[in-house]
Amino acid sequence: MIAHLRRSVVSILVFTAVFGFLYALAGTGVAQLLFRHQADGSLTSYGSTLIGQNWAGTPCPGHPLGSCVFHGRPDDTGPYAADLKARVAGGDNPLVANGVPGESGATDLGPRSKVLLEDTRALVAYWHRMGVHPTPDLVTTSGSGLDPDISVQDALVQVPMVSRATGIAPSRLRALVARERQGAELGFLGSPYIDVLRLNEALARLVAASGR
Amino acid sequence: MGFLWTIVALVVALGLTWRFLGSYMEAVFDGRVRYLAWLEQPFYRLLGTGPDNEQSWRRYAGSAVVFSGAFLAFGYLLLRIQGHLPLNPQHLGAVPPALSFNTITSFVTNTNWQNYGGETTMSYFSQIGVLTVQQFVSAAVGIAVAIALVRGFSRRSSPTIGNFWVDMTRCLLYVLLPIAFLAGVVLVSQGAVQTLAGPARIHDPLNHVTQTIPRGPVGFMGAIMQLGTNGGGAFNADLAHPLENPTGLTNFLYIWLTLSIPVSLTYTFGKMVHSVRQGAALLTAMALIFGIWVGFTSYAEHQPNPAVAAAGVVHQPGGNMEGKEVRFGDTSSALFNVSMTQTSDGAVDSATDSYNPMGVFGTLTGMMLGEVTPGGVGSGLYTILIDAVIAVFIGGLMIGRTPEYLGKKIQAREVKLAGIGLLVMPITVLVLTAIAVSVHAGRVGPLNHGPHGFTEILYAMTSQGNNNGSAMAGLNGNTAFYNVVGAIDMLLGRFGVLIPAVALGGSLASKNVVPASLGTFRTDNAMFIGLVVGVIVVVGGLTFFPAVALGPIVEQLSHGRFF
CATH class of the missing domain: 1.20.5 (Single alpha-helices involved in coiled-coils or other helix-helix interfaces)
Incomplete structure (x- = not known):
């Protein structure tokens, strides 16, 4: 011993x-x-490409219902139906995804949760107000609450919304989306995705180039 | 299609690992790998022991228990004085007593259950000096015990089963350290953070938001946390966090790291008992169960989320994406989650709490089978050997002769030890679940209502009792009740199986080998594999079926209802 x-x-x-x-x-x-x-965290002068940001609150002069940027998944843009008392995901701060400041995390709501149902309804309504028919990714929150990516389809459904606010032709936006698509790793590991920050940086360059 | 290729790549990678890492580990524990002997020898002198000082099973088990206990006390102390220690750029204070107790127990027992949120509770000192160390050491303890049990089969009339300190040290130096370090480099190259600088703050002129980017010594921790089937650590969201698991490639690498040692140990076992076929038989039993579970869990997660569908988004071609990351997708997330719950890893790259009921069924029952398919590092092998002893015992009962396994007679003492090893976990889990749902402090834990809330409690007790650490994170586990009950759960689940396993090794080592005859029950054919699978599924299935029926099964059957 x-x-x-x-x-x-x-x-x-x-x-x-x-x-x-x-x-x-x-x-x-x-x-x-x-x-x-x-x-160091894949930092750029716009933030980390690996951490989802809040894009829903982005000001867009003259277009209260449009959007000059593509939105990410609701966790990073804040599901616009946040309820911190009920420990439901949300808030506009990207790091309050699970209601605890500075902590990553999911909503942890079960597939038969009334709260999830109500939250999702609110999200669907939000997108309809923006003139978008949302894809599942756009009304669900991710595992980390910081998902930096969306799928190609998620970006394409937002094209009319972005086009209205920026005045850039939908065809040019669709081409932009196609350019920003990242394939699955080695072609088969994981899913293809688009980094929202990179997409919006490219969009900002396009907007600047078209002189608006 | 991508998912199919992922499976193919995983099978090929694990097949190669099985063959080469398996034989390498046999050489390591036999003392034939010596390139770091110049480090090993002085350390043994410091300890006053060495490869020539063989231990009886009592001394072996005693060393493992005293060592773990002392490390638990030391780690507890460090967490309690965290605020006064260096490497704390966020100036985090002491971890509260109950949470410290739960956390250190969790890491010493190879569980890595997280009642804490990494980025808001643990300083870099604690991440490195308490958590990462345990991710190495608790894994090495598990592997050492498995090797000791296998020596029970391979030795003849021997009073000893090896030296705990030597086995542990060799495992750390020759197996865990080099693989973890290389994997760490790959993870960082993909985007996992690894720095001692504190969180970064960046203002984005595009949307006028200031981002706070949590950082830390994350990538290398991720490597050992997966290689040692630990599964928890740096961030609250664990491996769903893009700064720890940035790409589909790292996700795959994490799965491979987790499965590599448990799978390869079956080869090591085969080589040690001079019949690789015996190891292959156990591997086949593991692979059968693992494959079926991956199949139906991935299928379940590819189905739409009912709440999202009811809210108006009916068409969900990508499956249930609530709680999942876009870069992984539904099926890869399910594969990851099954891999982590059928080992003792318990890491998550997606929120288990938001899985469809049958998806939760897949991960929950994966743990309930005792984590033997392939199970945790070491613990998987020693637990499936306990299952195998029960299987030959049942086989022996059927044909009416004293059962033998690998030439060793399985008699009353061995069956008793195996019985204890097999029953401690289900009894602990079910009794503690019953207590948790009976008292107020337990019932206030779940976030979700209805059957899903019950599943959260059952899942927590199952996970900790199996030293897994996977969580349905809606359960608010950071309360005095869940911290203490969980710690008891983890200690019983670890040492209640580990000690009988070492005792079994000692008991078998002392026996001579009975020469195989025509009447010997073969343990390397399909019949035996079927029996082992039967024992695993029947013991796990029958003991837990009533409890599971109240959770995910009721939820699955509640069509159209929301709670």
Whole structure:
């Protein structure tokens, strides 16, 4: 027993040093050396391409019901039906997805939840007000609450809305969406997607180029 | 089509891993891999032990228990004084007592149940010095015990089953460290963060929003958390978080890391008992159950979400996307979730709480089968060997002769130990679930109403009792009640199986080998595989069926009702 305890104490100190600190610090060193951009959080001057942002509140002069940008999934744009008391996803801050500031997380509402039903109805109504027939991704929240991506279909249904506000022809917007599509990794791992931040950066360049 | 290719790629990758990592681990635990001997030897001298100091099963189990207990106390202390320790850019204070107890128990038992939100509770010091260390060490303890049990089969008339300290150290140095480090580099290259700088704040001129980007030493933690089938750590959303699991490739890599050691250990087992066929038989039993569960869980998640459909979005070609990330999609998320619940991993890349009822059924029952398909690192192998002992016992009863497994007679003592190892988990889980639904403190936990709320409680107790850590995260587990009950659940689920497994190893090691004869029941053919699958499914199925019927099955049958 005493021998076990002595060996335990020695092992704990050595293991904490080697498999905790040495591992993590060496890992950080190598990561910063080889892949600095990724290791720092894939930051651009517009934010991280890996963290979904709030696009629903984006001001769009003269077009209260249009949108000068594509929206992401409701978690990052804030499901416009947030109810923090009931611990329902939402808020406009992208990091209050599950009602706890600064914490990632899903709504955790079950498929037969009345709250989910009401929330989804509110989201569908929101999109209808924007003149969009929403796809499932646009009325459901993601696992992290920070989903940075949407599918091609999710972007295409928003084209009329964006076109109305920006005045850019739908065909040009559809071409933009097609250009921004990222295939599944190696062609088959996961699903194809569009990074909303990159899409909106490209859209902003298009708007600037067309002089509006 | 993409999903089919994902499965093909996974099978091929795991097949290669099985063959090569399996034989490598056999060489490691036999002491034939020595390229780090210059590190090993001084450490053994420091400990006052070494490969020549073999231990009896009592000493082996005693070492494992005392070591885990001491590490639990040490980790608890560090979490409690977190506010006074360095590497804390967010200036987080001490972790509260009940939460600290639950968290450290969770990591020492290889569970990684998260009642805390990583980015808002744990400093980088705690992530590194408490959580990441345990992700290495608890995995090594599990693997060491599995190896000790296998030695029980492979040795003849031996009073000893190896040395715990040596097995653990070799596992850490030669198996976990190199693979985790390489995987960490790949994960970071894909976009997993790895920095000691605090959260970044960036103002986006496009939408006038200031983003706070949580960061930390995440990528390398992700690597060992999956390789060691730990499954929890850096973020509240766990592997759904884009900064820890950024792409479809990392998602696949995480699945491979999780399955690689549990799968390969069956090869190691086969090699140690001098018949790879014996290991292949166990692997086949695992693969059969795993494959069926992946099939119907993916199918269930490819179905529409009923609440979303009722709200007006009837056409859901991408399946149930509530709680899922676009870059993974429905079926890959389901594959991930099944992989994590049939090992002791428990990581999530999508919200299990929002799964369709039959999807939850898939992940919940995956854990209830005892996590043997392929199970956690080490724990999967030692638990399926316990199932196999029961299977040959039943086979022996049928033909009326003393059963043997790998030449060792299975007698009253072995069957008793196997029985204990098999029953501790279901009893713990069901009794604690009954307590939780009987008291007010337990009933206020669930977020969802109706059968789904009951499932949340059952899921929490099942997950912790199996040292899994997967959660239906709607349950508010960070209360005194759930923190303490959960910790008890995890301790019983870990040591209630681990100690009988070592004892079984000791008991078998002391026996001589009976030469195989014509009447020997073969344990490497389809008949035996069927028996093992039968024991796994019948024990898991019959003990838990009534409870599962009250949860996901009722929910599935409640067409058109919302709670």
